[in-house]
Amino acid sequence: MASTIRPRLFITQQMPSQFIHALERVFELDYQDTPTPLSPEQILFRIRAHPPDAILFASKIKIDKELLSAVGDKLKMLATFSVGYDHIDVKECQKRGIPIGYTPGVLTDATADLAVALLLATARRITEAVRANGEWGTSCDVMWMCGKPLTNATVGIVGLGRIGLAIARRLQPFSIQRVLYSGTREKYFDSNADKAFFKYVPFAELLGESDFVIIACELNEYTKNMFNKNAFEQMKNDAILINIARGGIIDQDALYDALTNGLIGAAGLDVTVPEPLPTEHRLLTLENCTIFPHIGSADVSARHQMAQICVDNLFNFFSAKPMVHQLKLGDA
Ligand SMILES: O=C(O)[C@H](O)CO
Numbered sequence: 001m002a003s004t005i006r007p008r009l010f011i012t013q014q015m016p017s018q019f020i021h022a023l024e025r026v027f028e029l030d031y032q033d034t035p036t037p038l039s040p041e042q043i044l045f046r047i048r049a050h051p052p053d054a055i056l057f058a059s060k061i062k063i064d065k066e067l068l069s070a071v072g073d074k075l076k077m078l079a080t081f082s083v084g085y086d087h088i089d090v091k092e093c094q095k096r097g098i099p100i101g102y103t104p105g106v107l108t109d110a111t112a113d114l115a116v117a118l119l120l121a122t123a124r125r126i127t128e129a130v131r132a133n134g135e136w137g138t139s140c141d142v143m144w145m146c147g148k149p150l151t152n153a154t155v156g157i158v159g160l161g162r163i164g165l166a167i168a169r170r171l172q173p174f175s176i177q178r179v180l181y182s183g184t185r186e187k188y189f190d191s192n193a194d195k196a197f198f199k200y201v202p203f204a205e206l207l208g209e210s211d212f213v214i215i216a217c218e219l220n221e222y223t224k225n226m227f228n229k230n231a232f233e234q235m236k237n238d239a240i241l242i243n244i245a246r247g248g249i250i251d252q253d254a255l256y257d258a259l260t261n262g263l264i265g266a267a268g269l270d271v272t273v274p275e276p277l278p279t280e281h282r283l284l285t286l287e288n289c290t291i292f293p294h295i296g297s298a299d300v301s302a303r304h305q306m307a308q309i310c311v312d313n314l315f316n317f318f319s320a321k322p323m324v325h326q327l328k329l330g331d332a
Contacts, residue, residue, distance in 0.1 A: 007053035007318055008074075010046065012038055012061050013081070019307045026315060027054075040067075047071045054079060054317070056310055060275060063088040068096060077317045079310045083107055083297075085327055086219045086246055100327040101313030103306040105162065110302035112166035114270060114295060115214060115244040119171075122240055122268030122290045123148045123212070148211070148240060148265065150174040156210030157181045158203070158226075159217025159245065167214055167244075168198070180206045183217060207234040212242065219246035227251060232258035238265040244296050247273035252283060259288050270296050 009027035011020070014035055023029060030050055032038055037060065038046070044067065047055075051074040057063065059082040068075065068089070079101040080088060093100055121127060124147035132145065153176045157164045160181040168179045179198050181187070186200040203226075207213065213235065217223050227241065228251040235241070241264055243250055252273060258264045266288040272281075275294050283289050297303065313323040 007076070008050065009314065010050075010052035010055045012043065012055065012057040015081075015307055016304065019311055022311055023056075023314065026318065043067065044070050051075070053077075054314060056081065056314065058082055059084055059087045061087065063093070065089055065092045068092055068098070077101065077314070079313050081306055081310050084218065084246060086248070090327065099317065099323070101310065101317065101323045102325055102327050103309045104325055106305035106309065107297035107302040108162045108166050110299040111163050111244055111296040112170055113299070114292070114297075115163075115167045115216070115242060116170045118244065118268040118270055118290065118292060119212060119214070119240070119242050120150075122242065122266050123150065125266075125287075127290050128287050148238065150176055150212070152177045153211040154209055155179050156206040156213045158206065158213065158215050158223075159183045160187055160198070161216065163244070164214070164216035167216060172197075180209055182206045203231075204234055207231055208236075210239060211236065212240050215241070215243040215245045215249050217245055217249070219248045223249050225249070225251040227255065229254040229257070232263045235264050237262055240265055241267040243268070244270045247271040247275065255289075256282055256286070259283075259286050266290070268292075270294055 006026065006028045008030065009023060010030045011023070012032050014033060020029070020031060030046065030052060040062065043061065047067070048070050051071050053074060054077045055075070056079045059080065063078060075098055077099050078088065078093065081103060083102060083104045085100065085102055088100060090100065125145055129145050150171065151174065155168070155171055155176050157168060157179055158181070160168070160183055164181065180201045181198060182201055182203045187198065189195050189198060215227070226249055232254060247269070255267060259267060268290040270292045271294050272283070272291065277284060277291060284291060297306065309324050313325065316323050
């Protein structure tokens with residue numbers, strides 16, 4: 001470290017102790033060592049009382065203009081425990097010259113695994129079936145608890161980036177017929193098999209042709225509410241919608257109507273607005289809507305690797321070295 005005065009680091013969430021021990025050798029820590037999330041008011045109170053040089057936080061903490069103004073000039077960098085950055089006012093950070101470290105790559109497999117689990121849970125009505133154990137035997141209908149097969153299905157993926165592609169690769173052994181994808185650009189594939197299997201299509205074609213639609217793109221001004229009434233009207237009536245990206249990509253009122261009016265068959269959501277979804281929310285009452293509490297990256301290895309990248313980003317920045325993963329201006 002260049003200076004003998006230890007920089008002050010505010011850590012807004014609990015983390016495994018080995019990472020905290022590593023950080024406390026270098027930083028003066030203000031560490032929220034309880035599982036209870038801090039409210040925005042508590043965060044503002046803490047940073048006004050003791051402005052930090054850096055903040056380590058996860059995607060549920062909003063880093064907005066008010067918070068940045070409250071910390072003031074002392075703040076030198078931000079480290080987010082996430083690959084997504086829609087919870088950060090990136091433009092305001094750029095204006096203030098505050099670099100942002102983030103954690104891409106290491107949660108791709110975990111999130112793709114979870115997407116497949118959510119898709120299968122939704123298609124095969126797993127949570128409904130678990131709840132139905134008591135009525136098992138009361139129905140003699142051979143079609144009881146039947147779901148939708150993946151074999152020969154057309155799968156549409158909105159955003160075939162790292163995570164979207166990892167989901168597609170996991171679905172190939174389920175004998176799906178093809179993958180349609182939409183997004184900002186067509187992807188280059190080397191093999192002829194991939195060239196035949198993946199087709200870049202306009203969004204409307206993806207909606208109209210897909211049996212399963214998976215949202216794996218980022219939330220931005222173009223994708224916000226892109227799944228609205230108009231989009232649901234273009235989907236197949238038995239289509240299944242899966243969202244492992246960000247809740248704001250779906251207009252949830254329109255989704256509720258689409259699920260109850262039979263515009264689409266079912267939905268599986270790992271992300272919602274807000275998070276957590278209030279327990280009395282009407283989407284939680286629907287049998288054809290499976291909701292997970294944003295656990296896409298929640299496997300031990302992915303979370304440890306994310307923590308390590310955050311630590312390395314912080315160490316490097318305060319040693320005047322390049323961060324392992326710094327959000328580029330062009331990424332925002
Ligand atoms: O963006 C991410 O890293 C995941 O969605 C967890 O927030």
